[in-house]
Amino acid sequence: MRSANTYMPYPMRIDAIIDEAPGVRTFTLKFMNNADAEEFSFKAGQFGEYSLFGEGEATFCIASSPTRQGYIECTFRQAGRVTSALARQEVGSVLGFRGPYGNIFPLEEWYGRNILFVAGGIALPPLRSVIWNVLDLRDRFKDVTVLYGARSVADLVYKHELKEWGTRSDMRLVTTVDPGGETAEWQGKVGFVPTVLETLAPGPENTVALVCGPPVMIKYTFPVLEQLGFTADQIYTTLENRMKCGVGKCGRCNVGPVYVCKDGPVFSYRELQSLPAEY
Ligand SMILES: Cc1cc2nc3c(=O)[nH]c(=O)nc-3n(C[C@H](O)[C@H](O)[C@H](O)COP(=O)(O)OP(=O)(O)OC[C@H]3O[C@@H](n4cnc5c(N)ncnc54)[C@H](O)[C@@H]3O)c2cc1C
Ligand code: FES
Incomplete structure (x- = not known):
């Protein structure tokens, strides 16, 4: 069992690997x-530090x-050193995992409401945790x-799950790719995410919107x-500031007085509006 030291990672074995998209x-x-398996629990929205001995740690949700x-x-x-080393690992390799860290999507407060992802x-991975939840x-x-949108059909992640979500009668999935990213077989939409959102025009009544994507997508989606x-209290996102300790000690992730970790x-979105101007 893991010691009480918060920096001590859980040893974890890679049980399966899926190639989702290029890189x-x-x-x-x-x-x-x-x-460890018995004591471990987490909530949707949390992240961890994934490590390889001799290479370092990387932060993933x-x-x-x-x-x-x-x-x-x-x-x-x-992306760089640690993720390249992780990409060379195979089924059976052992990694370290520290976590879970950070706050959560307050799902229990949203019981009885419509959820728009x-x-x-x-940036689908942090929302995938909530979607399955x-x-x-x-x-x-x-x-x-x-x-959900991606630059091209090849860049869509969780392709096997998108197929499943697309056939479920208890949810609605709309996929889109940027103009030029479609293939002859593509049956989804073609257009940028904010434009497709505008066309879908989901109503704000009793709805919470969870938005996650590259900064340019966020910039055009919030408006x-x-x-x-939608009011600023009905819109949520998750930030990916560079981190080191993950537990509020090193100051790597600060935005003004706020520790993103x-x-x-x-x-x-309401909370983001009170952060310094770069957000
Ligand atoms: C809370 C949180 C959750 C995250 N979740 C995921 C996830 O689920 N999947 C995923 O692929 N990535 C995620 N990231 C980003 C991920 O942490 C970095 O891509 C990773 O640490 C890069 O490590 P590296 O050693 O391979 O790259 P480095 O060698 O450290 O950097 C390579 C390049 O990536 C840039 N970079 C590194 N970290 C970040 C960052 N946080 N934001 C923007 N650019 C960065 C560097 O500036 C450099 O240009 C998350 C980050 C945070 C803070
Ligand atoms: S990552 Fe160290 S304080 Fe947030």
């Missing part, structure tokens, strides 16, 4: 010690749902809509939601 992989990670216990999943894009590119507790929520009548990474 993007999902690992299913299982605890090597049964006691926990992409699996807290309703599925005994394992966690992470989906990462190869708006995601772009590699909501689907596993489906009767506690009203309408569930997922709008569309506002035009549709501890006070976030989940923020309502």
